[in-house]
Amino acid sequence: MLTVEGLRSRYGRIEVLHGIDLHVDSGEIVTVVGANGAGKTTLLKCLSGTQPVSGGTITFRGEGLTGLPAHRRPARGLTQSPEGRQIFTNLTVEENLRLGAYLFTDDRVEKDMEDAFAMFPILREKRNLAAGGLSGGQQQMLAMARALMGRPSCLLLDEPSMGLAPIIVQQIFDVVSGLKALGVTVLLVEQNAFGALKIADRGYVMETGRITMSGAAADLIADPRIREAYLGI
Amino acid sequence: MKISAKSATLLVLVVLVALSPMLFPSGYYYRVGALIFVNAIAVTGIVILTGYAGQISLGHAGFAGIGAYACALAPVHLGLHPALALVLGAAISAVLAFLVGRPILRLKGYYLGVATLGFGILVSMVLNNERQLTGGPDGMEVPELGLRGLLRDAGIDLTNGQFWYFLCGIILILAAWLALNLFNSPTGRALRALHGSEVAARTVGVDVARLKLQAFVISAVYASVSGSLLALQNKFITPDVAGFMHSIEMVTMAVLGGVGSVLGAIFGAAVLTLLPQVLTVFAEYEQLVLGLVMMLVMIFLPQGLLPSILRKVRGKDE
Amino acid sequence: EIRIGASVSATGPAAFLGDPEAKTLEMLVEQINENGGINGEEIALTLYDDGGDPNKARTFATRLIEDDEVVAIIGGSTTGTSMSILSVSEDNEIPFISLAGAIEIIDPVKPFTFKTPHTDRMACQKIFEDMQKRQITTIGMISGTDGFGASMQAQCKDVVGEYGITVAADETYNPTDADMTTQLTKIRNTEGVQAVLNPGFGQGPSIVTRNYRQLAIDLPLYQSHGVASDGFIELAGAEAAEGVRLPGTALLIADQLGADDPQKPVVDAYKTAFEEKTGTSVGTFGGYAHDAFLILTDAITRAGSAEPQAIRDAIESTSGLAGTTGIYNMSAEDHLGLDLSAFRMLEIKGGEWTVVE
Amino acid sequence: MAELLQFLFSGVTVGAVYALVALGFTIIYNASDVVNFAQGEFVMLGGMLTFVCHAAGLPLPLAALIAIVVTSAIGVAMNKLAIEPARGAPVVSLIIITIGASIFIRGGAQLLFGKQIHSFPAFSGDTPLRIGGATILPQSLWVIGGAVVVFVGLWLFFTRTLTGRAVLATSNNRLAAQLVGINTGFVMTLSFALSAGIGALAGVLATPITLTSYDVGLAFALKGFAAAMLGGMGNPKGALAGGFLLGLIEALTAGYLSSQYKDAAAFVVILLVLFFMPQGLFGAKSTERV
Amino acid sequence: MTALLSVEGLGISFGGLKAVNDVSFTVQPREITSVIGPNGAGKTTLFNMISGVYQPGSGRVVLGGEDVTGMAPHLLARRGMSRTFQNLQIFQSMTVLENAIAGYHLQERGPVLADLFNLPSSRRRAAAAQAGARELLARVGLDRAAEREAGNLSYGALKRLEIARALALSPKILLLDEPAAGCNAVETEEIDHLIAEVAKSGVAILLVEHDMKMVMRISNHIVVLDHGEKIAEGDPASVSRNPAVIAAYLGTDAGTEAAHADG
Numbered sequence A: 001m002l003t004v005e006g007l008r009s010r011y012g013r014i015e016v017l018h019g020i021d022l023h024v025d026s027g028e029i030v031t032v033v034g035a036n037g038a039g040k041t042t043l044l045k046c047l048s049g050t051q052p053v054s055g056g057t058i059t060f061r062g063e064g065l066t067g068l069p070a071h072r073r074p075a076r077g078l079t080q081s082p083e084g085r086q087i088f089t090n091l092t093v094e095e096n097l098r099l100g101a102y103l104f105t106d107d108r109v110e111k112d113m114e115d116a117f118a119m120f121p122i123l124r125e126k127r128n129l130a131a132g133g134l135s136g137g138q139q140q141m142l143a144m145a146r147a148l149m150g151r152p153s154c155l156l157l158d159e160p161s162m163g164l165a166p167i168i169v170q171q172i173f174d175v176v177s178g179l180k181a182l183g184v185t186v187l188l189v190e191q192n193a194f195g196a197l198k199i200a201d202r203g204y205v206m207e208t209g210r211i212t213m214s215g216a217a218a219d220l221i222a223d224p225r226i227r228e229a230y231l232g233i
Numbered sequence B: 001m002k003i004s005a006k007s008a009t010l011l012v013l014v015v016l017v018a019l020s021p022m023l024f025p026s027g028y029y030y031r032v033g034a035l036i037f038v039n040a041i042a043v044t045g046i047v048i049l050t051g052y053a054g055q056i057s058l059g060h061a062g063f064a065g066i067g068a069y070a071c072a073l074a075p076v077h078l079g080l081h082p083a084l085a086l087v088l089g090a091a092i093s094a095v096l097a098f099l100v101g102r103p104i105l106r107l108k109g110y111y112l113g114v115a116t117l118g119f120g121i122l123v124s125m126v127l128n129n130e131r132q133l134t135g136g137p138d139g140m141e142v143p144e145l146g147l148r149g150l151l152r153d154a155g156i157d158l159t160n161g162q163f164w165y166f167l168c169g170i171i172l173i174l175a176a177w178l179a180l181n182l183f184n185s186p187t188g189r190a191l192r193a194l195h196g197s198e199v200a201a202r203t204v205g206v207d208v209a210r211l212k213l214q215a216f217v218i219s220a221v222y223a224s225v226s227g228s229l230l231a232l233q234n235k236f237i238t239p240d241v242a243g244f245m246h247s248i249e250m251v252t253m254a255v256l257g258g259v260g261s262v263l264g265a266i267f268g269a270a271v272l273t274l275l276p277q278v279l280t281v282f283a284e285y286e287q288l289v290l291g292l293v294m295m296l297v298m299i300f301l302p303q304g305l306l307p308s309i310l311r312k313v314r315g316k317d318e
Numbered sequence C: 001e002i003r004i005g006a007s008v009s010a011t012g013p014a015a016f017l018g019d020p021e022a023k024t025l026e027m028l029v030e031q032i033n034e035n036g037g038i039n040g041e042e043i044a045l046t047l048y049d050d051g052g053d054p055n056k057a058r059t060f061a062t063r064l065i066e067d068d069e070v071v072a073i074i075g076g077s078t079t080g081t082s083m084s085i086l087s088v089s090e091d092n093e094i095p096f097i098s099l100a101g102a103i104e105i106i107d108p109v110k111p112f113t114f115k116t117p118h119t120d121r122m123a124c125q126k127i128f129e130d131m132q133k134r135q136i137t138t139i140g141m142i143s144g145t146d147g148f149g150a151s152m153q154a155q156c157k158d159v160v161g162e163y164g165i166t167v168a169a170d171e172t173y174n175p176t177d178a179d180m181t182t183q184l185t186k187i188r189n190t191e192g193v194q195a196v197l198n199p200g201f202g203q204g205p206s207i208v209t210r211n212y213r214q215l216a217i218d219l220p221l222y223q224s225h226g227v228a229s230d231g232f233i234e235l236a237g238a239e240a241a242e243g244v245r246l247p248g249t250a251l252l253i254a255d256q257l258g259a260d261d262p263q264k265p266v267v268d269a270y271k272t273a274f275e276e277k278t279g280t281s282v283g284t285f286g287g288y289a290h291d292a293f294l295i296l297t298d299a300i301t302r303a304g305s306a307e308p309q310a311i312r313d314a315i316e317s318t319s320g321l322a323g324t325t326g327i328y329n330m331s332a333e334d335h336l337g338l339d340l341s342a343f344r345m346l347e348i349k350g351g352e353w354t355v356v357e
Numbered sequence D: 001m002a003e004l005l006q007f008l009f010s011g012v013t014v015g016a017v018y019a020l021v022a023l024g025f026t027i028i029y030n031a032s033d034v035v036n037f038a039q040g041e042f043v044m045l046g047g048m049l050t051f052v053c054h055a056a057g058l059p060l061p062l063a064a065l066i067a068i069v070v071t072s073a074i075g076v077a078m079n080k081l082a083i084e085p086a087r088g089a090p091v092v093s094l095i096i097i098t099i100g101a102s103i104f105i106r107g108g109a110q111l112l113f114g115k116q117i118h119s120f121p122a123f124s125g126d127t128p129l130r131i132g133g134a135t136i137l138p139q140s141l142w143v144i145g146g147a148v149v150v151f152v153g154l155w156l157f158f159t160r161t162l163t164g165r166a167v168l169a170t171s172n173n174r175l176a177a178q179l180v181g182i183n184t185g186f187v188m189t190l191s192f193a194l195s196a197g198i199g200a201l202a203g204v205l206a207t208p209i210t211l212t213s214y215d216v217g218l219a220f221a222l223k224g225f226a227a228a229m230l231g232g233m234g235n236p237k238g239a240l241a242g243g244f245l246l247g248l249i250e251a252l253t254a255g256y257l258s259s260q261y262k263d264a265a266a267f268v269v270i271l272l273v274l275f276f277m278p279q280g281l282f283g284a285k286s287t288e289r290v
Numbered sequence E: 001m002t003a004l005l006s007v008e009g010l011g012i013s014f015g016g017l018k019a020v021n022d023v024s025f026t027v028q029p030r031e032i033t034s035v036i037g038p039n040g041a042g043k044t045t046l047f048n049m050i051s052g053v054y055q056p057g058s059g060r061v062v063l064g065g066e067d068v069t070g071m072a073p074h075l076l077a078r079r080g081m082s083r084t085f086q087n088l089q090i091f092q093s094m095t096v097l098e099n100a101i102a103g104y105h106l107q108e109r110g111p112v113l114a115d116l117f118n119l120p121s122s123r124r125r126a127a128a129a130q131a132g133a134r135e136l137l138a139r140v141g142l143d144r145a146a147e148r149e150a151g152n153l154s155y156g157a158l159k160r161l162e163i164a165r166a167l168a169l170s171p172k173i174l175l176l177d178e179p180a181a182g183c184n185a186v187e188t189e190e191i192d193h194l195i196a197e198v199a200k201s202g203v204a205i206l207l208v209e210h211d212m213k214m215v216m217r218i219s220n221h222i223v224v225l226d227h228g229e230k231i232a233e234g235d236p237a238s239v240s241r242n243p244a245v246i247a248a249y250l251g252t253d254a255g256t257e258a259a260h261a262d263g
C-alpha cells in the first residue's frame, strides 16, 4: 500500500534522512522505533507532505506522492496525527473534529463524531470549549480523534500515546488494533516501543536517519539488542 | 584567531565610516551619509526593542520628535547649550518611555502596536497643535550646535557636511557598540528569552515587565538622540519627525535589513535612505519602484537583507 | 546650458500644491528651450520630489547645489520645506525662490531668498476687508490642521482685530476628515456669528462647503486662496458652492480680465498652455511656480549672466513684472514684491468665478 | 438636543466608514494573522475605479461593480505575487510586504489616475433628511447600511460555514489545516478577494461623502486599524463596534471638547480600553496552555 | 520535619469547572513527590498555580515557611522554585547553550548599564553562567548540540533541554511536568537517574509523569488526583495497590506492570 524507497530529506543543509526504505502493506500495522532525533518524525512529515523530500520516492496505492501538496493527501486516504498534537487551539473541540472531516459533507460526519465521543468521552464533555484549554492528554486524544474523522485508509501516527494516562494508553493501542479490523493501515511511531511492537505486525528500527533493522514485531521484541536499546528490559 | 561577530560588526562599521568619504565625488554624499547614520541610530534602538525583546512599536518617532524639539526649544527657553539639550531630550524620552511603557507593555503583538501608534500620534498632535511653542506644522528653527566652530579653532576645519557625517558616524558606532554589548550580555539574553517564551522566561526568574521596560526606555533614548541629531543638523524641524510615517520607516528599515542583527538593521537604514535618492531617476515611478523593492526583498530574503545574504553565503539556505 | 534646480512636494500630503508646480516648471522649461533658451543658452531643470518632507527637501537642496551644481533653486511647496531649503541655499549663496505662503520665509529678509505667493496674512487681510464692507463683525473660523490651514488660521487671528472683527468660534479639522458637520454645528450655534471663514486646502474645504449646505447654514462662507481652482467648484458642487467668496488671482478669471489688464497676456498664455498639456484646470499654486520661473528667467536675462550672485541682484531689482499672481516689484527690503491689489475677491455664482466689486 | 443629535449623526456616518474598513481587515487577519496595511488602498481603489468608470460614461451601479471586481482581482494578485511566495516568512516580514504593496498600489494609482481629488454623485441624491432638527445625508444611510450588511455576512461566514472555519483554522495552525485537507493557498486567495472586495465596497459607499484621491488609503487604513484593534482584531463584532465607537468619540469630542484634539481623544480612549481589556472589546483571548 | 513546600486547600475553576479542588499535600527536601492522575485531573493546573502562572482561586502555597500564594513566577524563582513545561516552552531562536544560560538568569543578571557598556563585572557574570551551562548540557547529554539553534532539535532533545534549563536555577524545589514524555524506555531511565541524583543533592522534587514504571521506581511519595480532587496519597506500593487508583488511572495492565517494577 505504502512504499518508501531511498527517501532523503534535509533541514537546510543538514540531511537527516539518508535513504529510507520501507513498505507498509494493506491492513498492516507497522511501527518505527528509534531514539530521540533518529528522524522518525521527519519521516512521517515527508509522508504527509509537510516536509520537503530531497531524494527517493514515496508510492501510495500505486501512485507516486512526490509533488502532491500536503492538503491533497488526506483526500487520497493518507492522514496524519502529528507530533506535538497541532490542534486548532482557538477553535472548539467540536470544530476541531468537524475540520478533521473537512473533506466530507455527508451524514457520516455526525456518526463519526459520535464514535469519537464514544471513544474519548471527555471530548464530548468539552465539545464547546476552546481546544487550547484542554489538558495535554486531552489534546492528544483530540488529535487522534481528529485524524480518525478524516476516514483514513492509511493512518500515520506520531507518538499517539504521549502524555496519556496508562489506562488511556491501553485504550489507544486497542483502538489501533481495532483499526486493523476495519481494514485501516497504520504506520505507528512510538516511544512506548514495547506497547507498539505488541500490537504491530512488523517493525523497523531507525538510527540517525537510517533503517538499521526490520522484521516481524514478535521477532523484534525478542531481539536482545532491541530489548536493551529500546525496551530497557 | 576567531573574531567575534561583535568585533566584526564594529570593524565593518568603522571602516565604512572612515573610508567611504574617499569615494565621495561631492559634498552632497556627506549629507546622505550623515542621514544614513542618523536613521541607523534610531533603527539600532528598534533592534533592541523588536529584534531582541520581540516588542513592536509603531510610535517610536514620538521619541524622535521629543529629542528634536528638545534641541529646538531648550536652548531658547532654558538657555541650554544644544548639546545639553540633546541630553535633556534623551532624558525626557527615557522618563516618558518609562511612564508610558509601564501600562502598555503588558499588551501583546498588534495591540502593543496600536498603543504605541497612539502614543506617537499624541506626541505629533501636540507638536502640531501647540503652535505658540512649536511653530505648528510649519516647524521651527533649531540653534546651531556650535561644535564645528570649536573644531575649527582647534585646527580641524570641516565643511558642514563633513562635520555632521563624522559626528553622526561616531555616535552610530558608539550606539552600535552598546547594542552589540547588550546582545550577548545577561540582560540581552533575558530579552531574547522573553521574546521566545514569556512564561519560560518568567520561571527562570526574568522580571519580564521590568526587562521590557528597560528595552523600551533604551530604544526610546536611541530614537530621541536620532531625532536630536536630525534637528541639529537640519537647523530646522517640523512635526513630521514625530509622524506616523517616520515610525513606520524606522520599523521598515529594521525589518528590511534584518531586525535581529545590528549590522543588518544599519544596512536596512542605509538602503532605505539611499533608495529615494537613487529612485529620483524614475521620477513619477519612484513610489512604484520603492514599493516593489520592499516587496521583493521581503519575498526573496524574508529574514531581512543582511541575514539572508549571509545565510546564502554561508550556505545555510532555508 | 543654465542649470536650475527645483524641489517641490509632487507627492505626499502637499501634492495638491506640488503637483501643479512640478508640471508647470517642466512645461515652462520645455517652452523656453523650444524658443532658444535664455541669452542663447538652454535651461536644464533638475526637479526633485521632496514629498513634503523638510528633511528630504534639505537633502535635495544639498544635492542640487553640491552635486548638480545649479545656479538657482525654485521650490519648497510648503513652509517647512522652504525653510529647510533656504538654510542650505543661504549658506551656499544660491538664489532661492520659495513657493510657500508663510511670511517668515522673507521676513526678516535673507539675501538669497525670495518668494512668489502672497503671504497668508495678505489673504486674511483681503478677506477681512471684504467682511468689513459687508458690516460683518463676528465670525466663526474652521481651519485645516495642515500647514497651510494652521498657518493661515494663526495669521488671520493675528490681524483680525485691525478690522474690528472678532472670532467667536474657532474650530479645526484634520486634512483627511470625512465630516465636519459637528464643527459647523458648533459654529452655527455660537451666538452672533455672521460669517464663516475656512482656511485650508485639499478636500477639506470641499467637504466643509457641502456640510455647510447640508446644515442649511445661511451665513456667508469665505474660503481661502488654497482652493482657488475650478476643481473646488466641481468637488463641492456648484449648488453648495454658490455664494462662496475667496481671495483669488487673475488666473481664475482669465476670460473676465479687461483687454488692458497688464496680467492678461501672461495669464492667458499660461492657462491655455497648462490646460492643454495636463488636461486639468489651472490653480493658484501652479501659478506661483509659473511666476517664480518667470522672475528667475527675467532676472537671468537682465543680468546677462548665470552667476548666482548676479542672478540674485537681478531678482532683487525686479520691477513691474506681471505674473499670474500679480505685478512683482522687488527691493532690498521686500523679497516678495506683491501688494494686496494682487488679490481679487471672487465669488462663485452659478458655478462660475465672478469678481466682487 | 438637536445639537447632540447632529453630533451623533456625524459620528455614525464617520464611524460606519471606519467600521467598513475595519471589517475588511478581519478576513485576511483571520486567515493569516497578518494585518494588511494595504487595506486602505483597496478602499481607495474602490472609490477611484468607480469614479473612472463613471466618468467614462458607465452607469454608477455598473461602475461600482467593476470597481469591486477589479479590486478583488488586485487583492488576489497581491496574494499570489507577494504573500504566497513569501510563505513561511515571519509575520513582521509579511507586514512589511503589505506596506510595500500599499506604496506600490498608491504609486500605480498616482500614475494611472493622477493626483486630482474626485468624487461621484451620491446614490440617493444630496437632499439631507431632517430628523429632530438635525440632518443626515442619504448617503450616510448607505454607508451605515453597508457596514451592517457586511458585518452580518461576515459573522455568518465565520460562525456558520465550514469555509469560514477553514479560514480560522488556517491562521490558527497552518500545518494542521493542511493535514485535515484544507487548501490553505485557496483560503488565502479567497480571503484576499473578500477583504479587497469589502475594502472596495467601503470606497464605493464612502466616496460621495469623503471624496477620494490616490493617497486617501493611508488615512483609511490607520483609522480602520485603530477601530479594529479597539474592537478586538479578527472579530467582526469588534470591527463594527470599534468603528462606530471611534466615529462617535471623535464627533462628541469635537462637539463638546476640542476639535483639535478629537483624534487624540480617540487614541486616549483606545489606550484606556486596552489597559483594562488587553484584547480589545471583543477580541478572543487565545488559549495556549503551558 | 518541616516541609519545604506545602500546598493547602488549593483550588481553581475555569468557567464552572473545578479543575483543582481543595488539594493539600507537602513536599520534603531530598524527596521525590509524584502527582499522578488521569488526563485532565488537574496536575498541570496544580503546577501552574504553585509556580505562579495561574492565580489560585482558593487555598495557600507555602514555600520554606513563607506564604507565596499567587506570587509572580520570577519572584518564586528567586525563592528557589524552578519548573519544566508539559507544552514545551523553548527559546526557539536562541542556541541550545543560550537556552541553558538563560536558566542562570538570577545568577548572571546585573545592572543594565554594566551590560550595555560591557563592563568587566558583566563579562564575569556571563562567563560564569556559560561555564555552568556547558556542564549542565553535558549532564543531560546535549553538549554536542550546544551551538545549534534550539528550534531545530527533536522533541525528546527539547525535553531534556528544558530539564537542563530548570536545573540551572539551582532550585530548592523542582517541578517537572512529564519530563519523560517522548522518550523511550532507555532514555527515560537516563532521566530517571538524573532526577534521583538531583533529589539526592538536597532538592525537593515534584513530578508529574504518566510513565508508571518511572514513577513507581523513583517516587518517595505519590499524590493521586482525579477530577481535580486528591483521591489517594502514600508510598508507591500502597498507591499502586489502591483499587480506586487502579480503576481511575492505572488500568489493570499498567497496574500489574507498575507493581512488577515496584516489586
Ligand SMILES: Nc1ncnc2c1ncn2[C@@H]1O[C@H](COP(=O)(O)OP(=O)(O)OP(=O)(O)O)[C@@H](O)[C@H]1O
Pocket (backbone or CB within 6 Å): A011, A016, A034, A035, A036, A037, A038, A039, A040, A041, A042, A043, E151, E152, E153, E154, E155, E156, E157, E182
Ligand atoms: N526544523 C528543524 N530544523 C533543523 N533540524 C531539525 C528540525 N527538526 C528536526 N531536526 C533535526 O532532525 C533530526 C531528526 O529529528 P526528528 O524530529 O525527525 O527526530 P525523532 O526521531 O522524531 O525524535 P524524537 O523521538 O525526539 O521525536 C534531529 O537531529 C533534529 O535535531
Ligand SMILES: Nc1ncnc2c1ncn2[C@@H]1O[C@H](COP(=O)(O)OP(=O)(O)OP(=O)(O)O)[C@@H](O)[C@H]1O
Pocket (backbone or CB within 6 Å): A132, A133, A134, A135, A136, A137, A138, A163, A165, D287, D289, E014, E017, E019, E037, E038, E039, E040, E041, E042, E043, E044, E045, E046, E086
Ligand atoms: N486555561 C484553561 N481553560 C479552560 N480549561 C482549562 C484550562 N486549564 C485547564 N483546564 C481544564 O482543567 C482540567 C485540568 O487540566 P490539566 O491540564 O491540569 O490536566 P492534567 O492533569 O495536567 O492532564 P494531562 O495529564 O492530560 O496533562 C482539564 O479538564 C482542562 O480542560
Ligand SMILES: [Mg+2]
Pocket (backbone or CB within 6 Å): A040, A041, A042, A083, E154, E155
Ligand atoms: Mg519525533
Ligand SMILES: [Mg+2]
Pocket (backbone or CB within 6 Å): A135, A136, A137, E043, E044, E045, E086
Ligand atoms: Mg498536564
